[in-house]
Amino acid sequence: MIKGLYEAHLPVSNLQNSIEFYQKLGLKLAWRNEDTAFFWIEEGKSWLGLWEGKEYQTPYHPSLRHVAFRVTYQDLKESIKWLESIKVEPVPFGRRTSIEPFIRPNQGNASVYFNDPDGNSLELMCYVDVPNELKNITEKLSFEKWENLVNSKLK
Template sequence: MILGLYEAHLPISNKNRSIDFYSKLGLELAWEDEDTAFFWIEKEKSWLGLWEGAEHRLPYHPSIRHIAFRVSYKELKHSMDWLKTIGVEPVPFGRRSSVEPFVRANQGNASVYFNDPDGNSLELMCFVSVPEKFKSITDKLSFEEWENLIKEE
């Protein structure tokens, strides 16, 4: 029945500034009106709605101000350079001090985080194939730690 995600939404304070930012990420503007803009995440499959209004002042919580974009492992590995070229600073996740991408072996994914101009949490994320013996690792591992662990496999 469910084929995938059609849309997600984020609150913003300035539509034009957000259009510039999300365009820098490589998303294509699908349409806009006076206080709303929609960007294709995957053209004709899923899009992101940006809604200008006072809701951008809501305190951050991942259930209302977060979205993760799917990328490949290779792209995520080089995401720091890409973010730098478009003028975006990565941010640490949770209690981590490092902004570097990391692997969650127990979840089978890897991530790097950054914010949009309104402080909405954005994430680049990929699936990671995890051998069974490593699926109990709950530490967040740097790519270097992860790749060294897999080499020993």
């Protein structure tokens, strides 16, 4: 059924600043007009729409202002260095205090979070192959702890 993201939309306070930010992340501008810009996430498959204007700034729940970008496991391991290299600060997720990427064994995925210039929540996310005997772990694990756990189970 679902193969990836088709589109997501975020409100922005300054379209030009947001265009520069998303280009820094490596997204390609698909088109823009006076108050709207669309970026390809996967060219011809999925895109992100940015909408400038006070009518789009009405407060609402942060989960409605969130986009997750699919990356590889290896890319996620290097994500903090990459974000810092483009001067984007990672942020902790939820009640966590660490900015480091983490594994959710029970969900079969891993993430790191950051924000765009308007405080919209962004996430780099990948799938993780979880052995059946580890799928009941609900704790969020660091990559190091996860890899040590998986390696100990494979022995």
